[in-house]
Amino acid sequence: MAPRQNELPDQSLYTSVRQYVSGYDHPDYNCIFVHAGAGYHSTENEQKHLRACRNACQAAMATLKAGGTSTDAVEIAIRVLEDDPVTNCGYGSNLNFDGVVEADASIMDSFGRTGAVGATPQIQNPISLARFVLERSSQPMALQRVPPNFVVGPGAVDYAREQHFPVSTNESLVAHSARIQFSKWQKEIEYQEIMERRGKALDRPRAADFSLLGASTRPIQEAGSALPPTTKELPGTPQLLEQNVDLVTDTVGAISIDRYGNMAAGSSSGGIGMKQPGRVGPAALIGVGTFVKDRGERQAAAVVSGTGEHMLHTLISAQAVNRIYDSNDELDAMKKVINEDFMGSQGYGKANIWGEPAIGIMSVKAENVSSGKRLISFVFGHNTDSFALASMTSSDTAPKTIMSRVSREPKLAIGGSSRLVQMQIKTHIEENPKKDKTSKRLGAHDKKCHVPPPTKAENKTTLASGLEGLHLDNRDGESS
């Protein structure tokens, strides 16, 4: 029998059915926000990270301007980041203990639709497979079958293959830099084994001897996953600068709002280096790495990067969305999410998870503030050395980027901006609708301000140009 056209055309890219048009169409409303992970970005590589963010914004904005949805934009933005070897997702991800890229990714939209993949090998663009799962989740299937919205491991690869979704090889996902880093970690493990055999106790409980494990080739203690040194154990910043190494913890993310008023968010990650094969991290988990809440009048989304094992029990992206959704002071809400919900839940007697908790959160909120006007607020926070962010709105000619840095203890940077958009409900105007240039920029502050006075000055900065002013460093305790 001659093959016929597959009856389920690939809706993955640009071609998504826009079944949820909300009654308005505002080319001016399009916006995209991306981050390339929280951690430590070396100053030498800073431009590489920011360029990746810029490229992601541009691709997403082109999609939005062509009428694409926020879900399209998030997928495209993250694809660009995945394809760039500088980020820890897709091509160039950290390798797991077996030297394989195993990807986590998730995407969620205004309608509560979700798609996610976890610990998935052989997929060039995990975010696109997650998007594919999302699209399929609303398609009826024969025999009362509910299509899955979370697939993992080799089963996810089988799923992709059967659905004619492109499947790659493990080798094609390994970047040169990831291979080098992997070899380095392997050497460290070998060194540690030698020390173990010599009976030198390390400062941590020592790993079981290799020879105990019979057929297994892995030491017991290594069955977990390796984390690049966290900021606390790092040498001071000057040495790091000389070393020219990036220590980006985890995960890229994107949030978009489209001209139809809908929001989407997504995350993608190669996970922590030398991780246990099969380990699933926050980027795959709705409510932990990615979350969207939309009640029409108001909507909020958050994407999170950091040490996943410390985030799971706090459902941190959902918590960030809930706090920011309910708050009139989004910067303060973000601070509470990091200090109370995240850091407050760590440590002995609480979530007694070993390791240093690190987090970076990017969040966007949109709400009707007065007749026909909608306020879009962008807010981020991190307790890592740096957090790479970028944004672009339809009125920007180029993306705006920022490498938010903080170097002194206690580490916490909170920043944000906002923008008022004039909405003309249920009209379709070809020209740009009359814009209200009145936007406010939220103040930026750090942990030292215990009762932060957010500078809600009404001025003329747009969201994007506001972003430029958000470079934080708590050396001077205020935004630069």
Added chain:
Amino acid sequence: MAPRQNELPDQSLYTSVRQYVSGYDHPDYNCIFVHAGAGYHSTENEQKHLRACRNACQAAMATLKAGGTSTDAVEIAIRVLEDDPVTNCGYGSNLNFDGVVEADASIMDSFGRTGAVGATPQIQNPISLARFVLERSSQPMALQRVPPNFVVGPGAVDYAREQHFPVSTNESLVAHSARIQFSKWQKEIEYQEIMERRGKALDRPRAADFSLLGASTRPIQEAGSALPPTTKELPGTPQLLEQNVDLVTDTVGAISIDRYGNMAAGSSSGGIGMKQPGRVGPAALIGVGTFVKDRGERQAAAVVSGTGEHMLHTLISAQAVNRIYDSNDELDAMKKVINEDFMGSQGYGKANIWGEPAIGIMSVKAENVSSGKRLISFVFGHNTDSFALASMTSSDTAPKTIMSRVSREPKLAIGGSSRLVQMQIKTHIEENPKKDKTSKRLGAHDKKCHVPPPTKAENKTTLASGLEGLHLDNRDGESS
């Protein structure tokens, strides 16, 4: 080199380190609650399901009385349910599309510690592997490695093997009944394929032709997962009774409070029948299938059973915990969780997930109500035909069970009970502490009561005997 004793002894069963003793020790405080899934339990098999629940309670209570923690009790209770072929978890689980048992399980305790496994083959007791992951998550590892708290697929089996956790074979997990059901579903699929080939359009978009798929042996539409018919599509109850079939949707669960005042909750499931290999369901997901919140003065937990794909975006167990934690009317809170948070988020234009949403939620809350007295409230709700539940407290000589049933539209059953316990903080008394027998039983109501008047009558029923009175059926609109 001669093998030495493994340096990380198996802490999995009964032997957990009780590092979090809270300063009091109340043998009277021990309690265990279990459910064996929401769905449709045939009257013929009803006793089998309830016997499984009873056995689970007895094993857990023995553990608690021997000084075990709530985490031990939850693990033991679920192990008993897993080992019973009548439940859809462990031995006797539904088979996936490849005829293999792939398990989801998760466990969480008062301290925010979590452990979870997803789509994991070859594990006899998935809850014990989840518990193992939980224990390991707080143990330091060499080389800054953070131990995983969620492992999936074959990677989870590797993890188990390396940690000397028992690994079984796929064959040993397949019960006779599961094999028969699998064959039946296979025949249905074959029938559908024949109909497809004959060009007869089904009422749903038809599956792509097998022959289109080249090397793949699965039809495109079957790459998702099969769901046993939901209540809506079922023949009327009389026919069902004749058929003597169980249609239990998903997932068993347990919640326990121990004499140290700590709470734990867990879930385990074989997932939906004929599921996509690699599909992860709610039982593996913290916040979706299992959640615990503990702030000392007050604590709450919820475990959920139902159609997983409809639960994910609502983070329904966390939502149930939050509502019930904050509410003074737990029955009303449970009703809102099912009607607003769960059902209210379904359908076109919202979470447009295909299939019939079905849910059963079991929740427990404990809080200090007056000096030295702690109120333990048990509340459950379901919109399925039936929900099998049981409870046991340290003052009970035998577990109390209930098969909550509801048969008329609109289907909703809400029930619960509560019990006051006299606490004597920071004392260790060998005899039973003076008990306050004053307990109240919460009223039971169904969807027809739009403003439910919970009958908070102070009477002498205990939590367990309260349970007996909770058999609901909205044919008469009140508890029987």
